[in-house]
Amino acid sequence: MSTHPVPGADADPGGWGVRGVSVVFGDTVALRDVTLSAAPGQVTAVVGGDGAGKTTLLRTLVGRVRPRSGQVSAPATVDCGFMPTGASGVWQDLTVDENITFVAAAHHLSGEELRERRTQLLTTAGLDRAADRPAGALSGGMRQKLAFCLAILHRPRLLVLDEPSTGVDPVSRVDLWRLVSRAAADGTAVVMATTYLDEAERASVCLVLDRGRALASGSPQDLLAHTPGTLTSGDAPAGDRALSWRRGRLTRSWHPGPPRAGEQPIAADMEDAVIALTLADQHREL
Template identity: 80%
Template sequence: MSTLANHTTAGGQDWGAFGVTVSFGATTALDRVTLPAVPGSVAAVVGGDGAGKTTLLRTLVNRVRPAAGHVTAPPPTECGFMPTGASGVWQDLTVAENIAFVAAAHHLTGTDLDQRRGELLTAAGLDRATDRLAGALSGGMRQKLAFCLAILHRPRLLVLDEPSTGVDPVSRVDLWRLISRAAADGAAVVMATTYLDEAERASTCLVLDQGRTLTSGTPADVLAGAPGILTTGTAPTGPAELSWRRGRATRSWHPGPARPDEHPVPADMEDTVIALTLAARQES
């Protein structure tokens, strides 16, 4: 039986998803997945398309009810959620009108609202775009506006679904600074990301594939658990399905042990996630 609750331990807030299973008809979207959300830290969720990242985040904010396991979170008024893409803003409203609309929903007024609006828009580089329609903003500016709306009310749990996907490199750096600041201010931040360099900056990382946990822990723990043997060269050294391009080079992977003529190379986060996925699919 699933449960959803607001839970506080003696040592503070113990939030997150614990042993959560979610099914849509005959499809199991999440299979006994656990993801703690710790105040003051960033937890990254990574995995390919269909891994279950969005389902897990929506479960955390009570938009999907699990069939098993439990979710603990602050009250909904103390949670912030940024969906993927441009759906986090109202495109036919201006930047200022978007802020005003969300502020009214959270009963933010007066000096508190003025101060919060000013600090967020300045940090996001939107302070000179307040009269522009959200739909007329660049992709990066629109994503930063969506982030500002999600965090306007200073949520204790902030859930972000691929906040920097499709965003230009400069805006992606700006977004990461905003995310880091939210965690430094005490929020428990959970974010799905397709950029594995962002996962390396997080406090913890959960790797999903087809709804199952491949590994979790600190980025160092994840990297240390890279399975098998990884080599690099100008062409695949094994089956094409076990090789991938990295810039001008080709990575090749196999379960191991190393062959006499092989010279394994260390795996970064991208290589590790691919290797974990390949290893899991070979076992299934």
């Protein structure tokens, strides 16, 4: 196990993860005292807007960024799998099969073990008929599925995925989530950043980040049950003191206090909960 301790930080007894981690780039604090746990057999989702610190957190977890303070606990590099965002996880001039062979060589996989693993992953990902196609000629969704196969090829103990389904078609999103779920069912600890909050609702644990700080962490059910303030829905914004945004044909309105006279609060979904957490944090700073 590779551990990067800093005085004052204790190891997390629950598995892999980070505890009290802060990361600074020049004058920018990218992460501030963030804690995240990654348990074997579970999916942990990291959500937040652009600049929230999601990618920095994932790169810190796999040892690509060293924190200024806090502790990182992760398996040895050989037991980690990392899928970066976009198409950077594949070699586009190589075919699907050549990508598999190249990564397998790095992990000393060969012979029957490699043949079985290749067949299993490409069939599950729906890439078995594209094995001879250059990765650069694949659709965005197929490239993302190939990148996932490369990250999981060596059966890592910790799998870290940076927005694996961003920009792919709905069918490929379903395929990717099936692959993620199967990896967790096989005992892998999975940590994934995602911009799709319906995916976050399927995770065991969600961490909500904003401007490098953790706003909330817990099961999706806990986050929904403890959404701060009052949320309503209607054809127009609910009063001058409410903050509002569009959801389809309707307008969501939120304010930090309990329901006012005549208000009919609605139950939050994950998108509502993340927005409410962010607005509540901004309200506290005023």
